[in-house]
Amino acid sequence: MDILAQAEGTGRTLTMVLFLLTVAITIGITIWGHRYTRTATDFHSGGRGFSAWQNGFAIASDYMSAASFLGIAGTIALFGYDGFLYSIGFLVAWLVALLLVAEMLRNTGRFTMADVLSFRMRQRPVRTAAAVSTLSVSIFYLLAQMVGAGALIALLLGIKEGQTFLGMDAETAKIVGIVFVGLIMTLYVALGGMKGNTWVQIFQACILVGGAAVLTVMVLGQYGFNVSELLGDAAAASGQAGFLEPGLRYGVEVPGDAVQTMWNKLDLLSLGIALVLGTAGLPHVLIRFYTVPDARIARKSINWGIGLIGAFYLMTLVLGFGAAAIVGVEAITAQNPAGNTAAPQLAEVVGGDVGGSTLGAVMLAIIASAAFAAILSTVSGLVIASSSSLAHDLYNSVIKRGKATERQEVGVAKLASIGIGIVAIVLAIFAQNLNVAFLVGLAFAVAASANLPTLLLSLFWKRFNTNGALWGIYGGLIASLTLVVFSPVFSGAETSLLGEGVDIAWFPMSNPGLVSIPLGLVCAVVGTLTSDESRTDRFQTLQVRALTGAGSERAVDH
Amino acid sequence: MATPTRDGPPPEVTDEQLAAKYDDPRFTELKRSLFRFIVPATFGFLAWYLLYVLLSAYARDFMGTVLFGHINVALVLGLGQFLSTFAIAWGYSRYAARHYDPKATELHDAIHYGEDN
Numbered sequence: 001m002d003i004l005a006q007a008e009g010t011g012r013t014l015t016m017v018l019f020l021l022t023v024a025i026t027i028g029i030t031i032w033g034h035r036y037t038r039t040a041t042d043f044h045s046g047g048r049g050f051s052a053w054q055n056g057f058a059i060a061s062d063y064m065s066a067a068s069f070l071g072i073a074g075t076i077a078l079f080g081y082d083g084f085l086y087s088i089g090f091l092v093a094w095l096v097a098l099l100l101v102a103e104m105l106r107n108t109g110r111f112t113m114a115d116v117l118s119f120r121m122r123q124r125p126v127r128t129a130a131a132v133s134t135l136s137v138s139i140f141y142l143l144a145q146m147v148g149a150g151a152l153i154a155l156l157l158g159i160k161e162g163q164t165f166l167g168m169d170a171e172t173a174k175i176v177g178i179v180f181v182g183l184i185m186t187l188y189v190a191l192g193g194m195k196g197n198t199w200v201q202i203f204q205a206c207i208l209v210g211g212a213a214v215l216t217v218m219v220l221g222q223y224g225f226n227v228s229e230l231l232g233d234a235a236a237a238s239g240q241a242g243f244l245e246p247g248l249r250y251g252v253e254v255p256g257d258a259v260q261t262m263w264n265k266l267d268l269l270s271l272g273i274a275l276v277l278g279t280a281g282l283p284h285v286l287i288r289f290y291t292v293p294d295a296r297i298a299r300k301s302i303n304w305g306i307g308l309i310g311a312f313y314l315m316t317l318v319l320g321f322g323a324a325a326i327v328g329v330e331a332i333t334a335q336n337p338a339g340n341t342a343a344p345q346l347a348e349v350v351g352g353d354v355g356g357s358t359l360g361a362v363m364l365a366i367i368a369s370a371a372f373a374a375i376l377s378t379v380s381g382l383v384i385a386s387s388s389s390l391a392h393d394l395y396n397s398v399i400k401r402g403k404a405t406e407r408q409e410v411g412v413a414k415l416a417s418i419g420i421g422i423v424a425i426v427l428a429i430f431a432q433n434l435n436v437a438f439l440v441g442l443a444f445a446v447a448a449s450a451n452l453p454t455l456l457l458s459l460f461w462k463r464f465n466t467n468g469a470l471w472g473i474y475g476g477l478i479a480s481l482t483l484v485v486f487s488p489v490f491s492g493a494e495t496s497l498l499g500e501g502v503d504i505a506w507f508p509m510s511n512p513g514l515v516s517i518p519l520g521l522v523c524a525v526v527g528t529l530t531s532d533e534s535r536t537d538r539f540q541t542l543q544v545r546a547l548t549g550a551g552s553e554r555a556v557d558h
Numbered sequence: 559m560a561t562p563t564r565d566g567p568p569p570e571v572t573d574e575q576l577a578a579k580y581d582d583p584r585f586t587e588l589k590r591s592l593f594r595f596i597v598p599a600t601f602g603f604l605a606w607y608l609l610y611v612l613l614s615a616y617a618r619d620f621m622g623t624v625l626f627g628h629i630n631v632a633l634v635l636g637l638g639q640f641l642s643t644f645a646i647a648w649g650y651s652r653y654a655a656r657h658y659d660p661k662a663t664e665l666h667d668a669i670h671y672g673e674d675n
Contacts, residue, residue, distance in 0.1 A: 079633055085614060092607050095646055099587045099596045228627030235628065245622040245632050247612035251620075265615040272611035276604070296659060299651060306647045310640055378658045540580035541573040547588055548579070548662050550669040 003467055007180050011348070012157055012165065015367035016254035019372050020087055022207060023184060026200045027445030028377070030188050033196020034228070040406040041556050044111035044388045045290040046194035048555040052201055052297050056304020059288050063090075063279075063305070063520030065378035066148055066340075070371055073337025073346075075249060077332055080238060082249035082551045083320050087313035089275030094309065097280040098302045104459050104546035105286060112385075113286045113451065114393040117458050117473075121466040122397050125244035129473040132370030132392040132449045134283040136477060137443045138386040139424070141282075142379055144439035145348075146178055146428035149375045155341050156368040177448060178428045185380040186421030194291060197380050204373035209312055211370035215343070215363065216315040216367035218350045219322035230318070230414060233325035243324070267509040271441065274513030278444030281451030293555040316555055319343050326350060338437075344368055383424075387416035434497050438489035438510065441482065445513045447545070449520035457524055459546060462539045464528050466542035467512020471527025476520025565577040579669055586600045599646055606642060611637055647663050 031393030034394045037043055050058070065071075068090060078082030109115030113128030154173040157165055168176060188197050223230045235243040242248060254260045279285060289298045323332060323342035327349055335341040344367045351363030391413035396404040404412075454472040457464040489510045490496055492503035509515075579585050612622055613635065621632035 081636075084633075084636050085611075088607075088610070088636055092603065092639055092643050094605050095600070095643060098647055099600050099650060228629050230627040231633075235638060242618075242622065244628060244630055246619050251615045268615045272614075276607055296654075303647050303651055306643060310644060314640065434598060471615075526651065536575050538573075540577035543589075544576040544579045544585060544665075544669070547592065548665040548669065549583070550572075550579075550666045551576050554567050 010362040011364050014361050015156060015368045015537035018369045019046060020367045022204075022369050022373060026203060027184075027187065029199045029203060030192035030196040033192035035197060036195050037193035037410075038040055039556065040111070040392070040409045040413075042195055042552075043410045044287070044384075044392060045553075046198050048291060048293055048553065050198060050297075050301075051289045051510060052292070052300035053299035053304050054198065055288060055292050055297070056308060057205040057286070058198045058201040058303035059301060059402030060308035061208070061373075061377040062284055062288060062313070062381040063207035063309060063378070064205075064374055065145055065440075066152060066375045067144070067437075068313075068373055068525050069104055069208065069316065069374045070152065070340045070343055071338075071437075073316045073320040073323065073343040074332070074336075074341070077323035077327070077342035078329060078339040079249035080235070080243035080321075080324070081246050082239065082287070083234070084317055085246060085250060086270075087316060088147070088274070089272055091310050091313055093276045094302060094306045096189060096277060097285065098299065098306070099278045100456060101286070101459075102289045102302055103297045104469045105290065105455075106289045106295045106298040107549045107552040108542060108546045109290065110299070110457075111284050111287065111290060111392045112389050113455070114389065114397075117454055117469055119458065119542050120464075121458075121537050122468050122526050123402075126466055126469045126473075127393045127397045129397075131389045133446065133477050134389040134393075134472050135386050135445050136481075137281075137451070138283060138389075139420075139427075140439040140446070141284075141443040142382045142386075142420075142424050143427055143431060144436050144443070145375055145379050145382070146181060146424055147431050147434070149181045150174040150178040150428065150432050152340060152371060152375070152393040153180070156344060156371065174432055175429055178432065179425055181375060181379060182421050182425035182428070184376060185383050186418055188376070188380040189383045189417040190421075193410075193413075194287075194384055197384060200380065201377045204377040205308065207373045208370045208377075209308060210427055211366045212312060212319065214314045215350065215367060216318045216322075218354055218363075219318055219326070219346065222326070222350065222353065227318075227463040228284070230321055230325060231284075234321040237325050237328055239329070264507040266514060267407035267511055270511040273517060274441065274444045274448050276512055277452050277513070278450035281447030281455060282380040282443070283389065283447075283451070287385055288381075288386060289407070290553070294552070296550050301385035316343075319346060322346055322350070345372065348491045378425075383417050384421055386420050387413045390420075435489075435495055436497070438484065438497070441489075441511055442484050445480040445484070445511060445516055446477055448476075449480045450474075450515040453517070453521040454525050457528075459542070461528075462536065463534055464524070464539075465531050465533040466533070467531035467533065468524045472520055472524025475523025475527070477515060479523075480512050481520045483507050483509075483516055489514065568667075571669055575669060579665065582665070584661065584665055584668075587663060588658070591657050591661060592654075595650060595657075596632055599650065603642065603646055607639065 023118060050447050072083050105116050112556040113134060114127045117130045150360055151174055154170045186198055231244055251265040275405050292298050292301055323346040327345045332339050332342045344364055347363035347367035348360045352360030391409050395412045396409045450473045486505055486507045487510055488505045491498040491506035494500050623631045
């Protein structure tokens with residue numbers, strides 16, 4: 001049964017209208033934000049005047065990507081429990097940010113992650129390293145989102161092989177989708193800076209959470225709000241044993257192959273660890289803590305974020321199992337083998353059950369818009385993080401040795417956002433038919449291996465020095481990259497980036513975290529101990545500033 | 559004590575003024591009251607999360623044990639991770655507001671406005 005094709009006429013039109021409406025509203029917000037973006041603090045940190053709930057919504061918006069909405073719902077719909085495992089790692093990770101990083105980072109830094117890493121080190125080498133790592137993480141993540149976005153737009157518009165819509169076939173629609181997403185995100189950032197983009201993200205979080213909430217209530221309503229019954233139906237409809245237990249997707253047990261089983265299970269551990277330690281090292285997440293007036297508001301904003309993200313993942317659990325029970329695995333995989341359309345398909349069927357085909361089309365349009373909002377808000381956050389790092393770390397601190405004016409720095413940041421937008425569009429078009437889903441895992445692995453250890457050692461270890469920071473960042477980065485290049489996600493398997501034909505995979509796990517995170521930490525420690533540099537005075541300044549907030553950056557008034 | 563941002567930005571401080579407070583007993587106490595919460599909380603939630611991941615990988619029969627209806631141990635432990643995350647976040651905010659923030663504000667003002675303020 002081809003569900004999306006059934007409601008082609010009204011469904012597509014409604015989806016397009018709602019999508020264009022949200023884009024129009026967000027561009028309106030961006031233009032408004034443009035009027036308030038003058039100084040570097042405005043561009044990088046939105047003036048530091050956001051309240052706890054505002055930043056909390058923006059945090060949630062930054063974090064909840066299409067991968068964590070459509071991806072997790074789809075994984076649950078096809079593989080059951082294991083999709084839930086992913087969302088648990090994503091959520092628990094926020095405790096690392098809350099307890100160990102956010103407040104001290106807010107008090108110590110100004111605009112970027114590198115501000116904290118270089119605080120008591122030699123500026124130029126450490127800032128360069130931090131910028132390299134920031135750009136790597138952000139570009140990997142961005143690329144994964146953009147390629148996904150192209151495919152998603154073709155899918156959500158219901159364009160299949162051999163069909164056309166507005167004169168586009170599926171391949172053209174993918175490219176148009178990538179270019180469109182790339183242009184919009186660049187516009188948000190280049191024009192609105194952090195201020196405009198934060199309000200856009202707040203708006204997008206409302207669409208995403210609101211849309212998911214309406215659908216969740218409708219699904220639960222069909223089961224008289226009896227979750228157990230929903231789970232039973234999902235398990236029965238899936239036709240798979242152990243659908244409600246871990247093991248169908250991650251840590252798969254291969255009968256008769258004890259070695260492969262062992263690696264699969266270690267791979268699951270590796271994934272779990274990278275998820276929980278990666279979040280607090282993602283540059284686009286870290287720079288959000290600079291947008292609030294002080295450390296206390298940063299703390300409260302994370303609590304808002306945890307509440308929203310947690311509630312959202314609980315809803316995706318219902319949506320995933322709901323799709324398995326109500327839409328069925330066959331209908332889902334017929335649309336998209338990875339299950340990415342499970343949630344929109346569910347919206348159409350459940351809406352149709354409740355209020356006929358019109359409501360079905362409306363629900364489909366709402367969930368599709370929510371998915372677009374999830375993509376746009378995440379990619380724009382990534383563009384801000386990378387352009388801030390290019391302008392503030394590389395241009396001003398490294399090239400100009402801190403002597404650039406604010407105007408110059410903001411100008412470079414805007415140009416950088418346009419440059420990154422163009423690079424992301426071109427790379428995404430080249431990669432559009434490759435399996436780049438692993439790039440999200442790679443971004444988390446680099447964040448957990450290169451960024452988090454050096455960040456924590458900077459804040460807490462007195463002896464830590466320039467050499468240690470450089471070894472830690474480059475060590476963690478190179479370890480993650482190397483292991484992924486020689487892993488099965490890159491070559492040697494049917495689902496690899498390079499396909500089955502090329503086989504250079506000697507590292508047996510898809511997620512490098514289990515090896516690269518300890519390696520990054522060891523590099524940082526060994527690098528520190530092999531250098532005599534030790535600046536106790538700077539450490540004392542850093543800790544007093546980080547813990548009391550004295551001397552920290554203030555909010556600006558307009 | 560007045561919130562320093564209320565009447566315009568507080569006076570600037572130098573890095574030396576900040577570093578000078580490092581050996582102040584009040585700063586040692588401030589650090590201790592922060593670490594008293596975040597160290598056990600961090601080890602606690604990481605251990606509990608790791609246990610959950612290990613059970614998911616190596617104790618699948620246990621995870622599949624049905625408790626009632628279609629609700630099994632895996633689902634309850636997973637929801638438990640959500641609950642513990644909410645609880646730790648809430649508990650930390652409560653603890654910090656009571657035992658940390660007042661001390662931090664006191665030191666912040668002492669640094670910016672001088673000891674007699």
